[in-house]
Amino acid sequence: MPAAVRQGAIVRFGEAVRTDFECRYDGFVLKQQTGRNLTALVALISLAAPAQQQAQPADKPYAIQLRVGESVDICKTGTIACPANNPICDDTSIVGAEIRGAQGLVFKGLKPGTTLCSAAAGSGFGLRRVYRVTVS
Numbered sequence: 001m002p003a004a005v006r007q008g009a010i011v012r013f014g015e016a017v018r019t020d021f022e023c024r025y026d027g028f029v030l031k032q033q034t035g036r037n038l039t040a041l042v043a044l045i046s047l048a049a050p051a052q053q054q055a056q057p058a059d060k061p062y063a064i065q066l067r068v069g070e071s072v073d074i075c076k077t078g079t080i081a082c083p084a085n086n087p088i089c090d091d092t093s094i095v096g097a098e099i100r101g102a103q104g105l106v107f108k109g110l111k112p113g114t115t116l117c118s119a120a121a122g123s124g125f126g127l128r129r130v131y132r133v134t135v136s
Contacts, residue, residue, distance in 0.1 A: 063132050065136070073106055079129055081121040082104055082122050087117060089118075114133065
């Protein structure tokens, strides 16, 4: 660590000079306190990141568990660009799909079983999200 130099002293080129709050080297000012604060902030953000449930890959069906008579708003799952539309289900006797005004697309459990359903994203680019809906 460079030695402290009194104010107004002459320093040779390339020599490091340490003052109370900053470190000068070749005319560049490196704020040590700012560097420590930035390191602490990055560490805090990485530790405070919410521990959300592990995201499922987009190429696999998103699993939805329902009970008979229960419904789920697809837009609230965060798996599709809303408003979602054009639902398709393999077995419509197990899951019913309808578009409700405020809620948007809703899957409703009709009888016990498992089926695949999909919905089109509201982006208009033809993207669809597939769901594996299990009704118990």
